[in-house]
Amino acid sequence: MSVVAFERKQNTGLWSETELNTIVAALNIALASGNGRGWETGMTEKGDAQWYLLGPLPDQACELCVSRIGGRYILENGSGRLLFEHHNLALVAMHARAAVRSTRWGLVARVMLLWCTARHMIHEEIEPLLIESEEMLVHLAPQLTVFA
């Protein structure tokens, strides 16, 4: 008995509706946040499909990129760092969602740090000045009432 060698269908060319839906559904939170965020598709020189998650306006720089090369999905960030690769797109999309979340949490952490720094500065620098001027007012108020 001989085994029939089935030729494996090469998965190249444009994204299918199913593939696009899988990626967009996984990243809908990032896409729904507005500010001009969106997505685009493109092709490599060899005709492999790419999907780009674009950041907010005005730059709209690529934050994440999913590429399909020979049935394998590659997840990279906007600087070309390889984040994940697998033949299962749903798994790759899940990692993409996690990557977006970590980016957003990083942003939240930076905002919180900025807020704490500002509060600390107010506490250290501005409050003594306010107290000082309040003390001056207490001293000067009786003298001012004499002139009034």
Add this chain to the structure above:
Amino acid sequence: MKRGKDQEASAAKLQRKDVPEARQLRKQAGDWLKQRRADAGLSQVDLAERLGLKYYTFISQVENGFSRVPTETMAAWATALDLEPAAFAKHLLLYYEPELHRLLFGAKK
């Protein structure tokens, strides 16, 4: 075919006037890089190999105008394309930071 048309329309959107200027400039930078790579006789795969990348997908990402050449790898890109790194970086600055380029080197042309 619907999805084909959708994706073509998506690419055509780049040419539209409502595309932010930064994005249009990145696309111009990508076209310039693609031309320099062709001049050097390299494919995207060849360039990725020279840059020590596992996949060539980032080259495409940059050439399609969605990402920039990272500053830390500019010298390596220039060398891989047989270009002088300072001139390469200066030219890319024209697209990536046009105002900074104008301040440093004067008006374009």
